[in-house]
Structure formats: C-alpha cells, structure tokens
Amino acid sequence: MKNALPSPARPLRIGTRGSLLAMWQAHEVRRSLMVAHDLSEDAFEVVVIKVTGDMIQDRALKEIGGKGLFTREIEEALLDGGIDIAVHSMKDMPTQQPPGLTLDCYLPREDVRDAFVSNTINALSELPQGAVVGSSSLRRRSQLALRRPDLKLVEFRGNVQTRMKKLDDGVAVATFLAMAGLNRLGMAHVAKSAIEPEEMLPAVAQGAIGIERRTDDAAVTALLEAIHCTPTGHRVTAERAFLAELDGSCETPIAALALLEGDTLWLRGEVLRPDGTESIAGDIRGPIADGPQMGRDLARQLKARAPSGFFDWH
Ligand SMILES: NCc1[nH]cc(CCC(=O)O)c1CC(=O)O
Numbered sequence: 086m087k088n089a090l091p092s093p094a095r096p097l098r099i100g101t102r103g104s105l106l107a108m109w110q111a112h113e114v115r116r117s118l119m120v121a122h123d124l125s126e127d128a129f130e131v132v133v134i135k136v137t138g139d140m141i142q143d144r145a146l147k148e149i150g151g152k153g154l155f156t157r158e159i160e161e162a163l164l165d166g167g168i169d170i171a172v173h174s175m176k177d178m179p180t181q182q183p184p185g186l187t188l189d190c191y192l193p194r195e196d197v198r199d200a201f202v203s204n205t206i207n208a209l210s211e212l213p214q215g216a217v218v219g220s221s222s223l224r225r226r227s228q229l230a231l232r233r234p235d236l237k238l239v240e241f242r243g244n245v246q247t248r249m250k251k252l253d254d255g256v257a258v259a260t261f262l263a264m265a266g267l268n269r270l271g272m273a274h275v276a277k278s279a280i281e282p283e284e285m286l287p288a289v290a291q292g293a294i295g296i297e298r299r300t301d302d303a304a305v306t307a308l309l310e311a312i313h314c315t316p317t318g319h320r321v322t323a324e325r326a327f328l329a330e331l332d333g334s335c336e337t338p339i340a341a342l343a344l345l346e347g348d349t350l351w352l353r354g355e356v357l358r359p360d361g362t363e364s365i366a367g368d369i370r371g372p373i374a375d376g377p378q379m380g381r382d383l384a385r386q387l388k389a390r391a392p393s394g395f396f397d398w399h
Pocket residue numbers: 174175176177261262263265266290291292293294335
C-alpha cells in the first residue's frame with residue numbers, strides 16, 4: 086500500500102548523503118521519529134545516496150556551478166519513491182524545491198555560528214597581519230576579505246580530518262567550519278573559538294536540519310508534524326525568503342540570521358562583492374508571522390542600496 090505508516094515489514098526509508106555529518110543527521114531524524122511515535126529502530130532504514138557535490142571534492146565547487154549539487158540525486162530518489170523522506174543541511178538547500186516535493190519540517194536548530202579553527206591562534210581577531218587562511222566558502226571568503234584585506238585566502242575543502250591535516254602541514258594557519266557540524270560530531274574541541282554573528286554573519290539556515298517529503302504523502306506528512314520545531318521553521322523561512330529574493334544559493338556571498346525575541350522576529354542580512362571590496366548589510370524587525378515578507382523586504386532594501394554591477398556574480 087502506498088503511503089503506509091512505517092512498520093517492520095515496510096520500513097520508512099530515510100535518504101541522506103553519505104558524509105559523517107549527513108549520516109549523523111539522518112540518524113538524529115530517526116531517533117526523533119522513534120521517540121515521537123514510539124516506534125522501534127527497524128521501522129526505519131537509512132539509505133545513502135551519492136550526490137555530485139561529494140564526487141568533486143578536488144575542484145572548487147563554484148567552478149562547476151549550478152544549484153543543488155548536494156541535493157539533486159536525493160530529490161530524484163524521493164520523487165521516484167526510492168526513499169520516503171530526505172534529510173538535509175538546510176544551508177545547502179536551494180530556495181525552491183522541485184514540483185511534488187515539500188520542505189517544511191525542521192529539527193531544533195544547532196549553534197548558528199562559524200568556528201575558528203587553528204593549531205596556534207585563538208581567535209579571528211588575533212590573526213597576524215598577512216596570515217594565510219583556508220576557506221572555499223564564497224561567503225566566508227568575501228566576509229574575511231572585507232574585514233581583513235591583509236589576509237591571504239587559499240582554497241580549503243574536505244572533511245574535518247582533511248582540513249586539520251592541511252593546518253598541520255602548514256597550508257594555512259586557520260580555517261573555518263560551522264559550529265553546528267562540529268557539535269553534532271562531538272568535535273567541538275576542534276574549534277579554538279566561536280565567531281559571533283556580529284563579527285561574521287552566518288550562512289542562511291546554518292545549523293538547521295530540514296526534512297523533505299513528497300507533498301501528496303499524507304502519512305509521512307502526519308509523521309513529520311510531530312517532530313517539527315516551529316521556532317526554527319520561522320527563522321529559517323525568513324532567512325530563505327531573503328536568499329530567494331536575492332536569487333542566491335549556498336554558493337553566493339550572502340549571509341542572514343533571524344532571531345526570535347518574544348513575538349518579534351529580528352532578521353539581519355548581508356550581501357557582499359565576492360572579492361570583499363564592499364558589503365551591504367541591514368536588519369528588520371516585525372511580527373513573527375511576517376517573517377517571509379520581512380525576508381523579501383530586507384532583500385529589496387539591500388538591492389536598492391547596491392550600486393550597479395554589485396550582483397554580477399549572478
Ligand atoms: N556547505 C557544507 C556544509 N553544510 C552544512 C554544514 C555544517 C552544518 C550546518 O550548518 O548545519 C557544512 C560544513 C561547514 O560549513 O562547516
């Protein structure tokens with residue numbers, strides 16, 4: 086029977102990338118569903134799906150371009166019925182989902198901050214003049230270039246171990262990771278310090294895990310409702326509306342962070358030139374329910390302030 090509730094005879098298939106962090110996230114979704122619905126582990130099956138983004142680690146992702154490098158194959162499996170839900174780092178998710186798929190279920194958000202990682206230096210502010218730092222994130226690179234034009238930036242990619250090895254080898258004196266990933270993998274000690282959003286505004290949806298489903302799958306929709314974190318949903322939705330209005334992706338120099346203060350949502354946003362020569366930033370406050378409109382409004386305000394040619398990274 087289609088859309089049946091999971092049972093040992095027909096486990097719910099959870100699709101994910103194969104990276105350590107992605108696997109942890111898929112198992113966290115399984116744990117949450119088990120608790121919420123009093124189901125056993127064998128009501129679920131974690132299905133690993135190879136994605137383009139994982140197969141091209143040796144090249145700068147922005148050279149290959151295109152949105153959804155980490156998600157396309159997973160969404161295809163979801164549409165095909167090969168999996169029943171897909172677990173994603175929301176930071177990597179395109180702002181639009183393909184017809185037939187819905188992404189509106191979020192686990193409670195982790196630490197949103199970037200981590201400062203180094204063997205020898207304690208904090209971003211303590212980097213000596215002209216220091217070599219490694220990052221392949223266009224957002225982090227442009228934010229660093231803006232605030233510290235003296236720094237030398239080199240490409241840095243790979244899992245935590247690969248990056249630590251590069252630091253040991255002296256390829257760079259520091260690099261940057263998301264605190265969320267380090268915390269989830271029990272590797273918070275790798276961070277010398279966390280970088281406050283005031284110093285480096287994080288990526289849209291950083292630290293949030295989202296669960297995608299087939300829109301018409303009523304049983305899965307009901308199953309997921311029980312584990313949805315509403316505050317995370319409000320925050321991520323506002324940030325993603327900001328990103329969508331700027332026509333951005335996880336490979337554009339855009340940052341945003343929404344916080345809830347009582348009944349109010351406070352959204353900060355920043356867009357940069359890729360070379361970090363200029364940044365346009367602003368913020369907006371309003372009722373939580375207006376989050377998506379505020380995201381669009383803030384994006385339009387920043388666009389109106391941008392000189393011509395600012396968005397040439399499109
Ligand atoms: N683009 C890769 C990616 N996607 C999500 C995370 C970390 C976890 C998260 O933000 O949820 C990372 C790695 C990183 O930036 O360190």
